Amino acid sequence: MSEFCRLVLQCRPGFEKEAAAEITDRAAEVGVYGYCQLKPHDGYVLFTCQQDGDARVVVDKVDFRSLIFVRQWTACGDLQVLDANDRIGQLGSVLDGYPECVELWVEQPDTTEGRELGTFCRKFGSALAQHMRKKGKLSKRKEARNTRLQLFVLSGSEIYVGIAPVNNSAPWLMGIPRLKFPKQAPSRSTLKLEEAWHWFIPSTKWDERIPLGGSAVDLGAAPGGWTWQLVNRSMFVTAVDNGPMNDDLMESGQVIHAEEDAYQFVPDKTVDLMVCDVVEKPIRTAALASDWLLNGYCREAIFNLKLPMKQRYQETVGCLNLISDRMTEAGVAYELRTKQLYHDREEVTCSLRLL
Numbered sequence: 001m002s003e004f005c006r007l008v009l010q011c012r013p014g015f016e017k018e019a020a021a022e023i024t025d026r027a028a029e030v031g032v033y034g035y036c037q038l039k040p041h042d043g044y045v046l047f048t049c050q051q052d053g054d055a056r057v058v059v060d061k062v063d064f065r066s067l068i069f070v071r072q073w074t075a076c077g078d079l080q081v082l083d084a085n086d087r088i089g090q091l092g093s094v095l096d097g098y099p100e101c102v103e104l105w106v107e108q109p110d111t112t113e114g115r116e117l118g119t120f121c122r123k124f125g126s127a128l129a130q131h132m133r134k135k136g137k138l139s140k141r142k143e144a145r146n147t148r149l150q151l152f153v154l155s156g157s158e159i160y161v162g163i164a165p166v167n168n169s170a171p172w173l174m175g176i177p178r179l180k181f182p183k184q185a186p187s188r189s190t191l192k193l194e195e196a197w198h199w200f201i202p203s204t205k206w207d208e209r210i211p212l213g214g215s216a217v218d219l220g221a222a223p224g225g226w227t228w229q230l231v232n233r234s235m236f237v238t239a240v241d242n243g244p245m246n247d248d249l250m251e252s253g254q255v256i257h258a259e260e261d262a263y264q265f266v267p268d269k270t271v272d273l274m275v276c277d278v279v280e281k282p283i284r285t286a287a288l289a290s291d292w293l294l295n296g297y298c299r300e301a302i303f304n305l306k307l308p309m310k311q312r313y314q315e316t317v318g319c320l321n322l323i324s325d326r327m328t329e330a331g332v333a334y335e336l337r338t339k340q341l342y343h344d345r346e347e348v349t350c351s352l353r354l355l
């Protein structure tokens with residue numbers, strides 16, 4: 001077996017090329033070179049490094065939070081082809097060469113075929129975890145605390161076995177936070193904003209960055225899925241959209257509906273948070289968000305960049321570069337984070353704030 005020569009990179013099915021372009025760039029930044037293998041709509045990419053061990057260099061040195069299209073990663077070796085009669089025994093001997101781990105996650109591609117493996121993954125995971133605990137390979141010891149054993153299951157007999165640092169990988173299985181759709185919310189896109197908060201704002205900072213009783217502007221708000229999340233945080237919201245807002249939301253008394261153009265709207269005073277879900281050219285929204293921060297209209301912005309059909313990675317990088325250039329020119333310290341969320345479709349979501 002080649003030791004930690006590969007990375008399995010999970011992504012939204014259909015975005016394999018973007019995930020491949022991204023990992024190739026980011027690995028090169030830490031001196032790791034390799035090649036990608038992918039099939040469109042498989043929901044993952046395989047990156048094979050030129051040198052054994054280099055997959056661990058990538059997961060240790062590249063900041064996972066900086067990845068946009070990669071939802072989860074695993075540093076692993078070759079694909080394990082297992083005999084259905086003795087999977088645990090075979091994997092047990094492979095794992096002898098692995099470091100001690102604190103937990104075991106069994107993941108699969110986020111595709112129809114992948115989801116059919118869910119029950120197998122759960123059962124196999126609990127049997128393997130028991131076996132590993134007995135062998136002392138799963139433990140709470142200090143040395144094991146930051147290493148998670150991750151299996152990526154392609155079928156009952158084909159499994160990538162690898163590891164990921166707990167503090168530098170997705171904090172949810174398959175990189176998908178399990179969020180419950182709130183019945184009262186007027187649109188499904190409500191979960192985009194909630195998911196963005198989970199990715200971008202540490203739980204200890206929610207009260208500071210999305211303060212109860214705070215103020216927000218929602219650009220392109222109708223019918224009000226994102227506004228609903230803000231109101232649910234007891235925030236006071238100006239919802240900017242020419243379209244109609246949900247009646248129940250308006251009755252909350254916390255929303256003012258401004259029937260104006262999102263790209264012309266100026267708030268009376270600085271708000272805690274601006275959010276924007278307008279379907280527009282992404283470069284225009286990127287410029288709008290940086291204007292809001294630099295003009296002092298808001299303390300933080302969360303916005304969606306709707307991607308074109310082609311050159312989606314290049315388009316995203318172009319938008320992020322525009323924001324970085326503007327912030328740098330203005331001489332301000334800022335944080336810009338971008339992720340293609342589980343609830344995003346042909347789009348990515350960004351968070352921009354001054355530090």
Ligand SMILES: C[S@@+](CC[C@H](N)C(=O)[O-])C[C@H]1O[C@@H](n2cnc3c(N)ncnc32)[C@H](O)[C@@H]1O
Pocket residue numbers: 186187189190219220221222223224225226227240241242243260261262263277278279
């Ligand atoms: C994807 S929808 C927003 C959905 C909303 N975030 C929700 O959760 O219910 C985009 C909205 O942007 C609005 N819109 C498009 N261009 C706009 C503009 N220039 N100014 C204001 N609103 C705009 C549309 O009317 C539409 O309601």
